[in-house]
């Protein structure tokens with residue numbers, strides 16, 4: 007069907023095989039999430055509500071908690087840095103690598119580094135960077151981008167991956183997932199040993215203790231802090247929570263919400279360089295707190311989106327994401343969370359992504375599954391209002407003009423006249439019906455029979 | 471860069487100042503996050519064993535039985551924390567180093583290190599830098615054996631978190647390393663251990 | 674807590690105002706009629722404010738808040754007073770009790786709109802939680818499936834609907850797979866994202882008719898217009914009914930009205 011919206015077009019033109027793997031992956035994870043959460047808790051919604059309030063509280067006292075976190079890290083022997091934007095964080099990382107005489111970096115999954123294109127930057131500056139999460143590694147060798155924040159290569163199939171491995175000299179063509187995984191294990195093992203620097207993100211940070219929490223299934227983040235001597239953690243300032251005890255909420259929610267696991271395989275709590283008694287592990291820990299427009303989001307009326315713990319549940323349950331896939335969102339964060347976050351993080355490029363908040367039927371499924379209870383539909387609506395006020399063209403494409411309708415709806419006499427045209431309405435083209443949702447109703451549906459004013463007539467008659 | 475620091479802090483304050491009121495920190499009871507038990511168990515140890523199996527981990531409380539498993543897997547060469555080697559006294563047929571030799575990182579097929587605690591509700595093993603004799607020994611070999619004192623099994627995550635102290639690197643490991651990145655198919659043993667074992671001892 | 678937290682302590686007397694919704698006004702006269710008959714059976718005294726038009730949702734969802742507020746202000750004027758306002762369509766009710774306060778957040782007349790929101794009920798929620806009805810004395814021999822409209826999410830309406838339908842003699846309500854999935858309407862979304870909307874509708878219809886029901890029911894006019902229109906186009910035989918129509922017809926079958 008003809009469409010003016012980019013996301014709708016991507017969905018329409020998507021390779022059916024890619025569609026199916028996005029769709030089935032999402033559906034399965036949604037089901038697992040539901041089963042695990044409701045098996046393990048009588049009222050999971052209570053947890054979601056409290057976890058959301060803990061994050062909201064932290065965000066609304068962020069200056070205090072950030073200061074506390076900084077002190078805690080310093081006390082633990084870590085070095086703390088700040089970076090205002092993409093250029094600043096990339097420069098910081100490069101500087102640390104240079105100052106420590108480091109050439110090679112192994113990195114675990116971090117959406118923030120995707121946001122600031124760190125990999126490209128470091129490579130341009132002559133460094134070797136190796137993504138170690140299996141999915142991210144495959145994306146790196148393919149020059150591709152994640153289509154999902156938790157399962158980054160859900161849009162790929164084993165055949166394509168096997169071809170890429172063959173091309174990269176990782177063995178003859180073999181598309182058995184186990185073989186692919188073993189080959190990656192062997193290949194990456196050597197990288198871990200060779201690298202001087204391990205770079206990680208951080209899922210949560212306890213301000214009280216200066217502990218970063220890293221949540222992975224593969225164990226690659228453990229390996230990014232084993233054979234190498236330098237650890238750099240790049241962390242968005244919104245990742246804070248007040249205390250270690252609060253972490254109990256989040257480690258119980260993130261795995262269950264994202265993949266339906268009772269708990270993710272590895273939860274690491276890192277607060278500083280290794281102990282002296284420990285033969286392996288980083289002797290330096292650098293924590294870089296990154297803004298990159300998060301303070302702008304904090305100042306906006308969509309600040310709740312900063313609660314996000316990147317679990318991916320809202321993507322999985324979202325009927326639009328299921329149809330369009332993650333790449334349709336043209337940004338690092340796809341799905342419902344991305345439809346809010348990406349346009350906000352785009353700064354003055356907001357108009358380019360202003361159509362993202364439109365890509366929702368406002369069904370609210372995202373809010374219902376979000377472990378931190380973000381009212382995503384409300385935020386989408388606020389962004390639609392913003393896009394309209396700012397006249398963002400991407401957002402308005404295909405949206406009927408509602409000025410006439412509003413006038414009609416505010417004037418009962420006109421309204422009733424329109425209704426009293428009665429059955430003649432059944433014979434005029436749908437485009438002329440003054441109700442926008444009835445207008446351009448397209449080929450797929452039939453419009454119901456027009457019965458304008460019938461009910462009012464009936465009601466009046468029976469009242470007599 | 472101190473200027474970035476100042477800019478960020480003042481931006482945060484500027485964002486928060488206009489808020490008419492701020493969300494209070496919710497008080498939440500520990501019970502809130504304790505998951506429903508999967509069955510009835512007469513001890514934390516029994517619950518731990520059940521949950522570990524659920525997480526595709528393996529549970530042993532006998533050293534000879536464990537040694538037989540290793541031999542059956544063809545896992546002969548391994549690393550062991552020197553303070554735990556006495557557990558394996560008298561066991562034949564295994565070659566165990568108590569000094570981790572970096573050049574043998576790909577030859578060790580098992581690593582034996584100490585667990586600081588176990589979490590019964592999830593079958594989780596808690597490792598710390600303090601008690602782990604060597605990070606690579608617990609991570610690189612295909613099989614990791616965490617030696618766990620029965621008395622160190624705690625009922626749930628909040629109880630494990632209370633034991634954090636000031637350790638710089640704490641790990642909750644629940645079952646073997648795994649991925650489902652390729653077509654959603656579950657594969658165990660990606661970067662870390664493909665087999666995660668808890669050897670529970672009583673002192 | 675959830676998206677559509679219904680306002681607490683709404684008034685619940687039997688003297689009510691009916692918001693019949695623009696879609697009933699234009700297309701679904703019998704749904705509004707059934708609503709009246711059901712409420713009158715329960716002893717309600719119904720006022721139908723004559724100046725009512727639309728709840729303002731189309732513009733609200735499109736992001737055209739300036740135009741939407743114009744319509745909501747009109748609605749607030751027309752529905753003056755303090756009686757409960759009952760709406761036989763989940764999304765229109767939610768527009769008033771949730772959407773309207775959201776778009777008036779920064780407006781001086783927020784209190785007026787808040788007051789309007791705080792006395793607005795979705796029909797089934799009103800019957801069960803407003804009037805305390807927990808059993809429906811009707812009779813209806815049919816196998817049905819129900820689409821849980823998205824705007825009932827986070828409200829007590831789905832529970833109310835189940836309470837009422839489950840107690841109707843002869844009525845067999847079959848569960849459907851993936852209840853939480855949207856039918857793809859979403860107001861102007863259905864027009865601006867026709868391909869995705871259509872795929873969503875197709876999936877929803879598959880689930881709704883998988884068990885070969887006699888009737889597919891819902892409690893939201895928007896959803897019904899969308900997936901009903903698709904079913905019509907596909908020539909599917911299942912009848913679509915609003916829950917209010919089932920309640921009314923079941924009373925007729927039982928000889929109660």
Ligand code: SF4
Pocket residue numbers: 313314315316317318319320321343372375376377378379380
């Ligand atoms: S918005 Fe909520 S559901 Fe979506 S990724 Fe973030 S935390 Fe998860």
